Amino acid sequence: xxxILAASGGGxxxxxxxxxxxxxxxxxxxxxTKNKVNRSAKEYLFVPEFRNNRxxxxxxxxxxxIFAMSFFLILKERPDVVISxxxxxxxxxxxxxxxxxxxxxIYIESFARKAGGSKTGLMVYKFADSFxxxxxxxxxxxxxxxxxGMIY
Numbered sequence: 137x138x139x140i141l142a143a144s145g146g147g148x149x150x151x152x153x154x155x156x157x158x159x160x161x162x163x164x165x166x167x168x169t170k171n172k173v174n175r176s177a178k179e180y181l182f183v184p185e186f187r188n189n190r191x192x193x194x195x196x197x198x199x200x201x202i203f204a205m206s207f208f209l210i211l212k213e214r215p216d217v218v219i220s221x222x223x224x225x226x227x228x229x230x231x232x233x234x235x236x237x238x239x240x241x242i243y244i245e246s247f248a249r250k251a252g253g254s255k256t257g258l259m260v261y262k263f264a265d266s267f268x269x270x271x272x273x274x275x276x277x278x279x280x281x282x283x284x285g286m287i288y
Contacts, residue, residue, distance in 0.1 A: 138217075139158055140166070140181070140215040141166050142167040142168075143168060144169040144223045147248060148222050148246060167218075167229055168181070184198055186223075188224070206231075206232055215233065217241075218239075220242070220244070221243075223255075230243065231263070235263070240265045241266075242264065243267050245257045247288070249269075253277045261281070267281040270283075271283075
């Protein structure tokens with residue numbers, strides 16, 4: 137099975153790396169947004185970081201680039217499953233996986249979320265095949281979610 141693990145930098149990336157054991161039985165590629173990984177390694181795919189604190193024009197340009205790159209990556213890689221821990225830059229790859237390819241999307245809401253859902257989580261929740269929360273308190277926000285405990 138071919139799997140894409142999608143995460144933006146920082147804690148999202150650290151959480152998704154906890155799923156490294158999937159490499160033992162599956163073909164795994166990472167979709168990341170930061171340069172803190174070996175850019176020459178074949179298991180990494182890159183999209184730009186979404187810069188929310190910029191002007192409307194720059195945000196619109198970022199979104200266009202991320203959606204365009206995600207579209208082509210989904211067509212090229214043809215994963216069976218996309219697993220994401222967020223954030224914003226991973227939404228397009230999840231959306232194209234589900235809407236274009238009709239394949240499985242699994243979203244793991246960040247353990248940093250204690251009371252409310254993330255913007256990306258709230259959007260992906262609407263179409264994800266599986267939605268996992270790492271805190272029981274979030275089951276009230278995501279009633280169809282599964283409590284999976286912390287992945288650390």
